Amino acid sequence: MAGATVVVKDSSGAEVQTCAPCTVGSDGLFSVELQATAKAPFVLLVSQDGSDEPQVSMIDTAKSATVNVSPITTLIAARLSPSGDPAQLTAADSSAAKIATATTDIKTALQPVLEAAGVAADANPLTMVFKADSTGLDKALDILGKPTIVRNSEGKAHVEVEIKTSGSDEATDADNSPAKIGLTAGAAAPVATGITLAKMQATLPADGVSLKIQKLMQRMQDCYATAPADRRPSGATLASQITAEACKAMFVDNDPSKYLHNNTVVSQSKANVGGRFSGAFKGIFNTLQGIRFDQPEYRYTIKNGNTDPSDLSKPVTGDVVFTARWTVTDPNAGDSLGQSDVSEYHARVQNGELKLIGNQSKHDLNINAQARREEMPAVANYAYMATGYNIGISERRWDHDKNSSTAKVSMYEQVVVTSPSGRTFTFKPITGNNYDYLGLVNQEGNTTTSATVMLNGAYLNAATTGHPSERFTKVYWGSKMDWTEEAIKAIPAQGNWQFDITLTDDFVKAPENTGTAKNFPQYRRSINRAPTLAELQSVKWPALKDPVKAALSAQAANPGFVNISSGDVAALAVIDGWDVPTGAWAPTYAKVYGNKNNVGWDEGVDVASTARKVSIRCTSAAAHCATAPADAGKFLNAGYGYLQFSGRDSKRLQMSLNYSTRKTSSD
Structure with a gap:
């Protein structure tokens, strides 16, 4: 939560912090001095970049004290709030007795998580002192997702936090069931699903993972802070040409050429690297000098039965997957200044440090939960929103006839994708060479130009009758009868998707194929689920x-x-x-x-x-x-x-x- 803004409200509802703004430090700590007239109890709201629901906490004294803000305290706030909405919690609902009761309720629901992490039974997650080092309470917080809040038309809220379960990118991981805790306004007690001690013990990361992620991000930032001329020789395009030790230190074996992720290697954009995609960490090769990495989030640890960390050909047990935001900060970057995104990273522990290695896959396969809003100003009543998954399978073509004047052809015959729930979707090459991805085969057996499965949708205008799937038939829709709100909520945020790849006979027989079989599986693990329509209602759009x-x-x-x-x-x-x-x-x-x-x-x-x-x-x-x-x-x-x-x-x-x-x- 580094850089997040802290607001404190007292019993009158007024903001009483004296700093402007009050921010969280890089170590996760913050200190807030209150106005002399401030009166307990207090509610704390911590927001990051204005795009998050605030994390909420509370304290019932005006004395100097420790107060934590986390998904656990946000659940406590939701339990205290009459509406169930933690952001609407007032000091009037935060008496010492009420706080104690709500804290006990949440601790009971999360008991397997806290026990697995070694948190003492009598510890208070609101006020206990702990370090951000992936031990004890911090280890428990590593696997708690950000709260999802759904508000209804009556102002009542349902709050849900899902556990980030560890697992493999292999078929050996059979448990795709979600583990989560949910709170609904007026409910008798929190509802915990799939939270068992054995599952939590298998899910928790190794001690110190959060510190290792922070140190890796610092090395990544140090690389991009190095002068371009010191990172690589002028005109360099390949990983083997990187000279800066700060940049080499990012990667496994201090060797950028060993990084492979979704068939992408470290290289300059548009480099020709033996048929593999180019452009991973391409900023190392250009003239940018300044990229900030922040907002890290641990996602999961791979546990797939592969136990040899020296095997660089595939993921192994103990590899860590995390996400982080990158932002271009170089003042000379022109239009690139301020460009930002959140990327996923796969890293391996070597000599006590995390090193980037990628997923070591030669196929670019991606699963992304997606929210879509379609607006048509000329027929505004039929604008709609939809929820689903983008299933990205990047095309790979090869020179089948060794004739540069003819078009290359796809190496793929088809790819059948199986979701965590067992549903299958077939993808095939799109006719012509105008598309760089495989298209979904629709219910009529035709290959479309879409790679997105929309599970459900709704018109933005409540007065518009019917369902978007009845009018917009070029979109690939799942059955709205199958994908109800409850069915979508039951999809695990982190679940394994299987890609059964079939190569063309011509490619299998060609010299370019170095031993790959005609049929073989690949696996990817999602890190979030498609939102429900109710959740989409609370999304704020540009x-x-x-x-x-x-x-x-x-x-x-x-x-x-x-x-x-x-x-x-x-x-x-x-x-x-x-x-x-x-x-x-x-x-x-x-x-x-x-x-x-x-x-x-x-x-x-x-x-x-x-x-x-x-x-x-x-x-x-x-x-x-x-x-x-x-x-x-x-x-x-x-x-x-x-x-x-x-x-x-x-x-x-x-x-x-x-x-x-x-x-x-x-x-």
């Missing part, structure tokens, strides 16, 4: 400014595209602009889609989370891009019909906000 929305609405008539360039005058695509309300997620990528000469195209660009306007360049050699050297990067006689903003929220949920010029309310 929004286009009215002039841009008006342009989309006006162009719903022919030709159906918002003009970028016309009359042979080349131009960039300028989106000006959007707003990000307090508490909303911020876009980190913008993309426009169009069609010229009956050929679809798309162009996108990274966006700083602080940006509210963006210029998108035209990067392909297709007809929608200008070819004159003086107009490089500009569009020519083109327009867009679909605008997409994407990013992630604080829980690393993939967010997608889309606007279109469509004028019809159905496909």
Whole structure:
């Protein structure tokens, strides 16, 4: 919670902290002095970047004291709050007796977690002193997810915290059942599901993991703080050419060339690395000097039966998976300044330190829970929200005929994906070479251009009847009867997904294939679940400014595209602009889609989370891009019909906000 803001409210409901702002230090500690007139009891609210629900705590004395703020104290606050909403807790509901009762209720529900972590039975999670070193109470907090809060129309709330269970990326991990605790306003007691002592003992990380993650992030930051000329020779593109010890120290065996994650190696963007994707940690090779890594979150420890840590060909038991936010801080970075995202890292313990190794997979496979909002200004009543999963399977093509004048073909025949609940989805190569991912095969057996399964959805306008799946049939929808709110809630945040890969016969027989069988499985473990529709109702979204929305609405008539360039005058695509309300997620990528000469195209660009306007360049050699050297990067006689903003929220949920010029309310 480093850098988070602390607010203290007293018995009158007034803010009584004297610092402005009060912030949490890098060690997780904070100190707040109160105004002389402040009166106990007190409620503390700690927020990070304005996008999180605040973590809440309370104390019943005005004397100098220790008070902790964590998911456990937030559950205690939810238990105390008459509405069940921890953020609405008032001092009037925080008497010493009430706090003691609520604390006992939560400790009872979490007893297996606390016992497994070695927390004394009489310890008070509100006031006990502990260190942020992945021992004792801190170890228990490592595996507690951020609280999810769902508020109903009556102002009542349901609060849920899921346990981050350890497991493997292999089929040997058969337990995909979630472990969680839930609180509902007015309920007799908290409800604990799947929280057993044996499961918690198997789930807890090794001692000191949080400190090891912090130290690894510092080494990563030190690498990017090194002068570019000292990181690698001029013109270097490969991991083997990195010279800075600060950068080498990030990786297993101090060797960047041993890193492999989803078929991506450490290299400069667009480097040719033996058929593998390029661009992991590409910032090492460019001129950026300054990337901050913060907000680390332990996710899980791999436990798959592979016990040899010297085996660098696959994940092994004890490998640690965590997420962290990166932000470009170099003042000379131009448009890249402020670009930020949350990335997932796989690391191995070597000589007491965590070192980056990746998942060592030669296939780029990803599972991301996704929330989507589709807006159509010209037919606004049919705007909808949807929840589901983006299943990313990056295409891999090979030169089957050794003829540079003919197109390369896919090495994949198909990939069948099995979810933690046993549902299967089939993906196949999309006809033509315009897509860099495999497409979902729909219920009719046709390969689509989508890689997203929408489990359920709802119109934004409650007066609009029906279900979005009945009108927008090009979207791949799960059955709304199967994927009820309760069914979605039952999906584990961390569960294993199996990818059964089938390669083409031609590739299996080709010399380029170095022994890979035709059929084999791969595994990925999700780190969050798709939100319920009720949870989506509480999401705060960025929004286009009215002039841009008006342009989309006006162009719903022919030709159906918002003009970028016309009359042979080349131009960039300028989106000006959007707003990000307090508490909303911020876009980190913008993309426009169009069609010229009956050929679809798309162009996108990274966006700083602080940006509210963006210029998108035209990067392909297709007809929608200008070819004159003086107009490089500009569009020519083109327009867009679909605008997409994407990013992630604080829980690393993939967010997608889309606007279109469509004028019809159905496909």
